[in-house]
Amino acid sequence: MPSTRLTYETRGALAPLLLMALKSAEVGVVVKAQDGSYLYASGLPEYFPQITLPGATDADLFEDDWHDQILEAQDEVLRSGQEVVLELVKTSNKQYSACECTVQRYESAGIQSVLITFVDLTRERKREDTLKALLREVSHRSKNLLAIVQSIASQTARTSDDLGFFLTKFRGRLAALSSAQDLVTDSNWRGANFRELAMHQFLRYVEKGDTRVSVTGDDVILSPNGATHLGLALHELVTNSVAFGALSNRAGHVHLSCEGDEEGCFSVIWDEDTGTVHDRTLSEDEINGINGKKFGSTVLERVVPAALDGTADYDIRPHHVVYRLHFRSA
Known part of the structure; x- marks a missing residue:
């Protein structure tokens, strides 16, 4: 199959389609800027708090132990360049939540930053x-x-x-x-x-x-x-x-x-x-x-x-x- 070179305009047209595909697959996305603030967030599981963009940070989205785990994963990704997959689990008398987070490094204009994808595992874990x-x-x-x-x-x-x-x-x-x-x-x-x-x-x-x-x-x-x-x-x-x-x-x-x-x-x-x-x-x-x-x-x-x-x-x-x-x- 011949390859097609993506132009700036083509990439712009594909972006909303890719986001639509992620939403259909129930995959959430967070894109971070170099300073750690959030540039974009969409499709997050409902048990995450509502955040205001731009400007939100990890502290606004992740609470308690989850915050420590996500910071450690991002440090490892930025250091090694290898993606890190972690499962965040929270159990209380009223709620059980499980989410798989994949932390990856991306580079834009020579600047390295972080992309995080979210997959809700709550129903799957409950079935298990x-x-x-x-x-x-x-x-x-x-x-x-x-x-x-x-x-x-x-x-x-x-x-x-x-x-x-x-x-x-x-x-x-x-x-x-x-x-x-x-x-x-x-x-x-x-x-x-x-x-x-x-x-x-x-x-x-x-x-x-x-x-x-x-x-x-x-x-x-x-x-x-x-x-x-x-x-x-x-x-x-x-x-x-x-x-x-x-x-x-x-x-x-x-x-x-x-x-x-x-x-x-x-x-x-x-x-x-x-x-x-x-x-x-x-x-x-x-x-x-x-x-x-x-x-x-x-x-x-x-x-x-x-x-x-x-x-x-x-x-x-x-x-x-x-x-x-x-x-x-x-």
């Missing part, structure tokens, strides 16, 4: 800080999930007679955990609605609209931690009901309710009529279940309430099961 916070939160939640999985594995192993039983129970509990996590993730980590969480657990074992199941009460929003552990509790209750209780026959009924108050306290009640004949003889498997082994009593009575810093009451009878979980969402 937000990303770092999110990554820390993801790391924290991942560690919590791994701790939950480890606890589930330990508790399941303690009540398993063989590997097959362990795998069946462990996989089911992991699936329940995954289902609750999906709801939490879909809500951008705000939590999960109680009814949606409950139906996700029921629908893994019964068809939609099954008249044996009713869910009532407040459709409260549970915190991520509350949703995760309540999902585990509901999984235990549902699978127990499918194996031994109301959902193992057509005569049973499960009523699940939740009530929350303004202080974030919740009461979840599982009330199950097993639908079995009251005077019939129970099988050995049912007796084992009622005694707690097959009902996941450890998870329901210890793991879940402890994780939520709450309390649980688990009343198991041959024909009626009531589980009450009280906790504060956190």
Whole structure:
């Protein structure tokens, strides 16, 4: 591409176009005279003070530590001839500001002086800080999930007679955990609605609209931690009901309710009529279940309430099961 020699008139025509380009790129400019006063200033970030031209100086534009830093940078530029890039950051209770300043030496009519360009980094730094916070939160939640999985594995192993039983129970509990996590993730980590969480657990074992199941009460929003552990509790209750209780026959009924108050306290009640004949003889498997082994009593009575810093009451009878979980969402 052939070069075109810039005439005085051409340079004059280009000057406003270059300034327009700098403004569009959100780059501020300060041009200084030999005596240190400002000849020109434009496009500075809004957190810099308003200055009067000509005549303004560094002391009018830069405050406190920024003033010392910019003077040191200019001395280095004038001495070495190499540009200096520095990032000026100010943090207070009301404001966070970050600006990249590039200090360069220029020469006009044999006289050396300074040109400073400004690029506002505030939004970029805030995005970076937000990303770092999110990554820390993801790391924290991942560690919590791994701790939950480890606890589930330990508790399941303690009540398993063989590997097959362990795998069946462990996989089911992991699936329940995954289902609750999906709801939490879909809500951008705000939590999960109680009814949606409950139906996700029921629908893994019964068809939609099954008249044996009713869910009532407040459709409260549970915190991520509350949703995760309540999902585990509901999984235990549902699978127990499918194996031994109301959902193992057509005569049973499960009523699940939740009530929350303004202080974030919740009461979840599982009330199950097993639908079995009251005077019939129970099988050995049912007796084992009622005694707690097959009902996941450890998870329901210890793991879940402890994780939520709450309390649980688990009343198991041959024909009626009531589980009450009280906790504060956190």
